[in-house]
Structures are given as structure tokens and as C-alpha cells.
Amino acid sequence: MTVRRSLVLATLVAAQVASMPAQERPPSGVTYQDLLKGYSEPTTWASFSGDFSGQRHSPLRQITPENVHRLAARWTFQTGIVPRRGFEGTPLVVDGVMYLTGPFGSAWALDARTGRPFWRYRRDLPTDLTYGAISPVNRGFGILGDRLFMVTPDAHVVALDAKTGTVLWDTTMADYKIGYAATAAPLVIDGKVIAGISGGDFPTRGFLDAYDPATGARVWRFYTVPGPGEPGSDTWPGAESMTRGGGATWVTGSYDPDLNLLYWGTGNPNPLYYGDDRKGSNLHTASIIAVDAATGKLRWYHQFTPHDLHDWDSNHVPVLAEVAIGGQPRKVVMVANRNGFFYVFDRATGKLLVGKPYSDTTWARELDANGHPIVVNDGSKGCLPDQWGSTNYMPPSYDAARRLFFVTVRETCAEYRPVKETIVPGRISNSGTVVRDAERSYGVLRAIDPATVERKWEFKYPTPTMAGVMSTAAGVVFAGDNEGNFMAFDARSGKNLWFFPTGAPIWGAAPMTFMVDGRQHVVIGSGTSVTAFALPAEAGTPPPR
Amino acid sequence: MAAFALALGAWVAAQAPPPPAVPRDDAQVRTGATLFRERCAECHGADGKGVAAHDLTRLWSAGATDNQVFQTIRNGVPNTIMPSSNAPDDQLRALVAYLRSINDSPNTPPELSGNAENGERLFWTSCGTCHKIKERGGRMGPDLSRVNQSRDQLVAAIRTPSASLATGFEPVTLVTREGRRVRALRKSEDAFSIQVMDTQERLQGYLKGDLREVVRETTSMMPAFGTDKLSGGDLDDLLRFLATLRPATPPRRP
Numbered sequence: 001m002t003v004r005r006s007l008v009l010a011t012l013v014a015a016q017v018a019s020m021p022a023q024e025r026p027p028s029g030v031t032y033q034d035l036l037k038g039y040s041e042p043t044t045w046a047s048f049s050g051d052f053s054g055q056r057h058s059p060l061r062q063i064t065p066e067n068v069h070r071l072a073a074r075w076t077f078q079t080g081i082v083p084r085r086g087f088e089g090t091p092l093v094v095d096g097v098m099y100l101t102g103p104f105g106s107a108w109a110l111d112a113r114t115g116r117p118f119w120r121y122r123r124d125l126p127t128d129l130t131y132g133a134i135s136p137v138n139r140g141f142g143i144l145g146d147r148l149f150m151v152t153p154d155a156h157v158v159a160l161d162a163k164t165g166t167v168l169w170d171t172t173m174a175d176y177k178i179g180y181a182a183t184a185a186p187l188v189i190d191g192k193v194i195a196g197i198s199g200g201d202f203p204t205r206g207f208l209d210a211y212d213p214a215t216g217a218r219v220w221r222f223y224t225v226p227g228p229g230e231p232g233s234d235t236w237p238g239a240e241s242m243t244r245g246g247g248a249t250w251v252t253g254s255y256d257p258d259l260n261l262l263y264w265g266t267g268n269p270n271p272l273y274y275g276d277d278r279k280g281s282n283l284h285t286a287s288i289i290a291v292d293a294a295t296g297k298l299r300w301y302h303q304f305t306p307h308d309l310h311d312w313d314s315n316h317v318p319v320l321a322e323v324a325i326g327g328q329p330r331k332v333v334m335v336a337n338r339n340g341f342f343y344v345f346d347r348a349t350g351k352l353l354v355g356k357p358y359s360d361t362t363w364a365r366e367l368d369a370n371g372h373p374i375v376v377n378d379g380s381k382g383c384l385p386d387q388w389g390s391t392n393y394m395p396p397s398y399d400a401a402r403r404l405f406f407v408t409v410r411e412t413c414a415e416y417r418p419v420k421e422t423i424v425p426g427r428i429s430n431s432g433t434v435v436r437d438a439e440r441s442y443g444v445l446r447a448i449d450p451a452t453v454e455r456k457w458e459f460k461y462p463t464p465t466m467a468g469v470m471s472t473a474a475g476v477v478f479a480g481d482n483e484g485n486f487m488a489f490d491a492r493s494g495k496n497l498w499f500f501p502t503g504a505p506i507w508g509a510a511p512m513t514f515m516v517d518g519r520q521h522v523v524i525g526s527g528t529s530v531t532a533f534a535l536p537a538e539a540g541t542p543p544p545r
Numbered sequence: 546m547a548a549f550a551l552a553l554g555a556w557v558a559a560q561a562p563p564p565p566a567v568p569r570d571d572a573q574v575r576t577g578a579t580l581f582r583e584r585c586a587e588c589h590g591a592d593g594k595g596v597a598a599h600d601l602t603r604l605w606s607a608g609a610t611d612n613q614v615f616q617t618i619r620n621g622v623p624n625t626i627m628p629s630s631n632a633p634d635d636q637l638r639a640l641v642a643y644l645r646s647i648n649d650s651p652n653t654p655p656e657l658s659g660n661a662e663n664g665e666r667l668f669w670t671s672c673g674t675c676h677k678i679k680e681r682g683g684r685m686g687p688d689l690s691r692v693n694q695s696r697d698q699l700v701a702a703i704r705t706p707s708a709s710l711a712t713g714f715e716p717v718t719l720v721t722r723e724g725r726r727v728r729a730l731r732k733s734e735d736a737f738s739i740q741v742m743d744t745q746e747r748l749q750g751y752l753k754g755d756l757r758e759v760v761r762e763t764t765s766m767m768p769a770f771g772t773d774k775l776s777g778g779d780l781d782d783l784l785r786f787l788a789t790l791r792p793a794t795p796p797r798r799p
Contacts, residue, residue: 095747097750111750116740117740118748124629163746166688
């Protein structure tokens with residue numbers, strides 16, 4: 001390759017560009033039809049989970065259990081921003097460009113081949129953030145057309161020009177000063193941007209919003225905690241407790257286009273550990289909600305942990321699939337919950353089909369007729385799972401062909417000490433503390449059969465981990481741990497096939513994968529960085545289609 | 546760039562008491578130069594002329610005051626990569642002193658005349674293909690939604706655009722191994738790869754190993770609008786229109 005300078009050519013270019021009207025440029029960007037393709041378009045990963053199903057299971061087959069030991073880092077992108085916890089986002093990849101968000105309202109467009117930047121965005125944040133100061137993380141973009149959508153630590157939702165990173169619209173979701181923030185990747189569906197809110201550890205009232213992608217105008221809002229007189233208000237002692245009842249929606253949900261239903265998790269009731277001033281089951285906190293995408297109305301719900309006292313948010317990626325239950329194929333939504341139970345619902349009706357513990361929790365081992373845990377240890381009979389639960393917001397994955405649900409499990413031991421505290425807007429309302437016994441705690445990657453919740457295999461980590469999971473059709477499961485290892489496992493046996501020490505805990509982040517230049521890339525965030533892996537060029541097999 | 550920061554400085558100045566006057570002091574300039582290299586040069590360039598951010602060598606000539614520059618460093622520029630600073634006042638004063646030492650001598654900001662309505666019409670017939678104002682327009686040139694350069698800077702950019710190419714808009718032609726020519730604007734580059742926006746406004750990354758040649762054009766993709774294409778009167782109208790885009794109030798969220 002040589003480098004030279006040219007005057008004549010540039011003049012011609014200038015003349016041609018100037019004469020090319022903008023409207024004659026080809027249409028670009030992501031359509032709703034593209035989003036519907038999900039995993040079946042292997043050069044693209046266009047949403048947080050890569051697909052409306054939330055399965056995080058790619059059909060790609062270039063990286064296999066046989067060759068994954070040759071996987072090597074191709075590039076690392078350093079955000080240059082030291083986060084409170086880690087890099088929690090899942091990047092998007094469209095047409096060879098990677099779009100990622102980072103802590104403190106930052107975002108970048110990168111060359112997916114090299115990790116080199118096209119543009120960067122940094123939001124100017126107020127100095128008096130509340131939940132956003134404690135957790136300034138961001139988990140990713142949504143995309144439609146040439147627009148990217150992200151939420152911010154000061155509880156706004158903004159649209160950026162995907163080509164330049166400039167702000168197209170900026171809409172306030174809620175008042176950050178009383179405790180709201182926003183962290184979850186928006187979910188783009190047909191004509192709507194669905195955005196969840198964070199800050200349920202502060203005296204706030206959770207909601208799920210839909211915005212117009214063109215203007216940023218709010219289309220509907222569903223409050224997860226009811227208002228006075230509304231259904232569920234009888235599960236609270238009074239109006240005041242509901243206005244600050246928690247129930248945030250801080251992990252991206254899933255979507256069934258045929259039913260036009262959104263499936264979303266809701267967070268802990270507020271305050272976290274002291275519950276005597278919020279007597280009742282506290283709907284719809286610690287629940288899954290199925291919300292009509294057209295209207296924002298609640299279609300069905302299930303509360304996993306009535307009157308939660310352990311900060312067991314139900315903010316998980318609900319996984320949609322067709323699973324044979326008792327020999328009968330059912331369209332289901334599955335949740336491995338922070339309370340230690342694995343749940344399978346009929347996703348049209350909300351009927352509970354399966355509910356059994358997938359962790360060693362001693363808190364409860366069975367559900368009652370209403371699908372609620374029968375509590376056998378309230379903490380008086382030994383330690384309970386800690387406040388981060390048996391799993392957390394790190395995404396799981398589901399391999400339908402092998403009928404295996406892969407989930408990062410935390411086996412922990414903690415004592416809860418609730419305290420009655422004065423609730424102050426803008427201040428965190430823990431109302432208690434948790435003492436953890438680190439020596440008796442560990443992490444484990446577990447493969448379970450969703451129909452029976454039988455454990456098929458597991459791989460133990462030294463400490464409880466917060467890393468997400470991705471699996472592929474070739475039979476490789478990618479996962480991470482709290483010691484910073486990014487790892488590959490055989491989906492059938494659970495045998496570890498490869499590891500790469502990233503140098504910082506993999507915290508909340510889950511892998512994603514895409515094809516570029518005929519090579520399958522796998523990407524993980526860790527610490528201040530994002531790293532892309534691929535097989536050496538000569539080792540690659542042809543792309544799968 | 547300079548003028549953008551100026552407008553911000555103007556409103557900040559209206560709200561905050563002015564800092565103590567900046568004395569002229571060689572030691573202070575040297576201190577400022579050190580601070581500049583440590584904290585500013587990554588974006589603004591070792592010479593202050595701008596790498597990934599704005600040219601700081603024409604602040605005073607565009608009408609800035611010491612106080613405005615001070616306040617812009619203190620408060621940052623909302624919705625841009627320029628952060629606020631909590632450094633002590635004397636460090637900021639040293640930076641101002643250093644910046645003034647590398648700035649052109651001030652001249653009087655000209656009075657704007659011209660017909661903004663005609664300027665707007667001219668903009669959308671001649672400029673909007675490549676420049677954006679808010680959501681309308683192209684991306685092959687810098688976004689002009691909040692353009693705030695001095696008249697001299699704007700005249701130079703319109704009459705002789707190739708004299709100074711904006712960062713991120715340097716024209717290149719990539720020649721692939723197959724001989725295909727890709728005309729584009731350079732967004733980023735290292736020894737092994739180059740990231741560009743092509744003339745169809747697509748973001749594209751190339752490995753240099755896959756390219757036969759990277760031709761660095763010295764002529765801006767923007768055609769020069771000499772007096773044959775844009776009369777003096779029309780230029781005044783265009784500048785008048787662009788002046789209406791200057792942010793009168795801070796672009797700060799409520």
C-alpha cells in the first residue's frame with residue numbers, strides 16, 4: 001500500500017458530492033423487519049439480547065468445541081473511563097460498525113474489525129446524581145434506522161445519529177433528584193422504543209415507558225406499582241408507600257411479536273430490608289409483567305417474591321422459547337430468578353408450568369398452589385442467599401436444540417439486619433445491612449433442563465460471579481467469572497475448553513457474537529475494556545450459510 | 546471550537562461573578578503550557594490547533610474575553626466531550642494566560658448585515674446536501690446546528706475550504722487491491738487500519754493490508770464558493786442566516 005496526495009481527484013470528488021442530493025443516497029440503517037430476523041442474520045447483533053426471544057443463543061458454527069482452544073484476541077477497545085463496577089453493556093453490530101455504551105453517559109461507534117473509533121459521545125451530567133452516582137453504568141443501545149437510543153444516569157432517554165453520534169432528541173424520563181436513574185438498553189419494537197427505569201433502591205415508583213423513535217414523545221407508561229384504587233393497591237398499606245414503592249425495570253425485557261406482548265422484570269420493593277411499613281405483598285415488585293406493547297396495559301403478571309425483604313429484584317432477561325412440558329410443546333417464557341427458583345410460564349396466559357429451585361437456597365424449596373415460595377428459613381435457621389441472589393441481571397442463554405438453559409448461579413451465605421429508617425427523597429433507602437460470609441460462597445455455571453429443572457452439568461468458580469452467558473449452535477457456551485476469566489465450555493459436557501484472563505471481573509456483561517469478513521467474532525466487556533476474539537484466519541471454517 | 550465555547554462563556558459569565566483578572570506573567574504562561582500538555586493536548590493538539598477538538602488559537606480574535614475562556618474551562622461544554630474542571634482557580638488562570646500567549650491578536654468582531662431568509666434558502670440549495678442543521682441535511686461536512694465561528698473563519702471556510710480541513714473530514718481515496726476506489730472522509734486511523742465515512746454516508750473500516758493505496762486529498766470535498774458562485778451579497782445573507790443558529794441560551798437540560 002502506498003500513500004500519495006492528489007488534488008485533481010479530490011476536486012472531482014467534491015464536484016460529485018456537491019451535486020448528489022441527500023435524498024438520493026441509499027436508505028440505510030436497521031428496519032423493524034431486520035430486528036425480527038434476530039439471530040438469523042449473523043452479521044448483525046441489533047439489540048441487547050440480539051433477538052426478541054432473549055435466548056442469547058447464536059446459530060453461528062465457525063467456532064466449535066474442537067477449535068475454540070485456538071481463539072485469540074483480535075483487538076481491545078479501552079473506554080478510558082473507570083467504572084464503579086465494570087463494563088456491563090452488550091455492544092450492537094450493524095454493517096461492520098459496533099455501537100457501544102459505557103459508564104457516565106458515554107458511547108462510541110467502532111470499526112468492528114479493529115475496535116478503532118468513528119465517533120464518541122459523552123453526556124454532560126449534573127453533579128448531584130442520585131442512583132446514577134452509585135451506579136453510573138449503561139448496558140447498551142437500541143437501534144432503528146440510523147438512530148441509536150440510550151438511557152442516561154440522569155434518567156433521560158436520548159436518540160443519537162448512528163453516523164455521527166450527535167443528539168437528535170433528548171427526553172426526560174423522570175426526576176433524577178429524587179433517586180431515579182436509567183441503565184438498561186432500550187428495546188426497539190415496531191414504532192416504539194421501550195425503556196425501563198432504575199433507582200428502586202431509592203424512594204421512587206417504577207415504570208416501563210414507550211417512546212416514539214422519531215420524536216422522543218412518550219407513547220405510554222405502565223407504573224409497576226399501582227396508584228390508589230388501582231389493581232394491586234390493596235397489597236400496600238397506603239398511598240404514601242406506593243409513591244415510593246420501588247419496582248424498577250432496569251434490565252431489558254423480551255418481546256413476542258405475535259402476541260404483541262413485552263415481558264419485563266420488576267425490581268425490589270422499597271425500602272429494601274425493612275418491610276413493616278409496607279405490609280402486604282407489594283405488587284408488582286419482584287415480578288414478571290406481560291405488557292401489551294400497543295397500549296402499555298398489563299396483560300398478566302406473576303410475583304416471584306411477595307413482600308421481598310432481601311433486595312431480590314426480579315430484573316432478569318425473560319427467555320422466550322418453545323419447550324415440551326410433560327410431552328406437550330408450549331410457547332413459554334422462562335426466568336431463573338434471584339430468589340433461587342426457576343420458572344416456566346405459558347407466555348400467552350401466564351399460567352405457571354414449572355417452578356423449582358435451581359440453586360441450593362435454604363430459603364424455600366417448594367412453591368405453594370399460587371406459585372409462591374413456601375418459606376422454610378426466614379434467616380433464623382442459618383444463613384440465606386445474599387442480596388444479589390441466586391443469580392442476578394447477568395443474562396443467561398438457552399440452547400433449544402440441546403434443551404439446556406445456561407445460567408450463572410451464585411451460592412452464597414448472608415445474614416440480614418433490617419433497621420427502620422427515615423425515608424428521604426434523593427437518598428438510598430436500604431433500611432438495614434447485610435453481612436456476607438465470603439468463605440461459604442462461590443459461583444457456578446449451571447446447565448439445567450427447563451422442563452424438569454434437573455442439573456445436567458456445572459462448572460464451579462472460586463467466588464460468586466456476575467458474568468452473563470452466551471451459547472452457540474456449534475455447542476460452545478461462553479461465560480465469565482469474578483476473577484476476570486472469559487471462558488468457553490462444551491455445551492454437552494460442561495468441560496472447560498478455553499480461557500482468557502481479561503484482567504478485571506466480568507461484571508454484568510454477557511458475550512455477543514457476529515460475523516465480519518467471514519470470521520466469527522465473540523466480544524466481552526470487562527473492566528474499562530471491550531475485547532473481540534476470533535480464530536486465526538487460517539483456522540476458520542467457511543461461514544455457516 | 547473557539548466560537549462555540551465563547552457563546553457558552555458568555556452566558557456563564559452572566560451568571561457567575563468574574564474571576565480575578567488574569568495578570569501577564571511568563572512563569573504563569575509556562576505553568577499553563579505544562580497543564581495544557583497534560584490535560585488539553587489530547588483533544589486540542591500540542592499546538593492548540595485542534596486534533597479531535599477545536600482550534601484554540603483564535604479565541605480572542607473571535608471576540609472571547611479572559612473571563613469567558615476561564616468559565617468555559619471551568620464548566621465544560623454541555624453535550625460535548627469537553628468536560629468541566631474542578632482544578633484550582635490559579636491553574637485555570639495559568640491555562641488562560643497560556644492560551645492567550647498562543648492566540649492571534651484580537652480584532653473587532655464585524656457587524657452582521659444580510660438577509661437571513663435568503664441565506665436560509667441559499668443554505669438549503671448549496672450547503673444542506675453535506676451539512677446538517679438539526680435533523681435536516683447531510684453528514685459529509687461538519688454539523689452546523691450550532692455553528693459559532695467568527696465571520697472571518699466562516700468566510701475563509703466558504704471561500705477557500707481547502708485551506709483548513711476540519712478534523713474528521715479530511716478527504717481520502719482508498720484504493721482496494723481489486724482497484725476499486727472508495728472516496729471518503731477520514732474519521733480515525735492507525736498504522737494498520739483506517740475508519741472512514743464514504744460518500745454514501747456509510748461508516749466503513751478497512752485494514753490497510755487490504756488496500757493498495759490511501760490517497761490523502763489536499764482539496765476539501767467542499768467546493769470553493771468563490772465570488773463567481775456566491776456573490777458578496779449572498780455571502781452576507783448566508784452568514785446572517787448562520788448567525789441565527791448561535792445558541793442564545795445554554796443548551797443545558799432543564
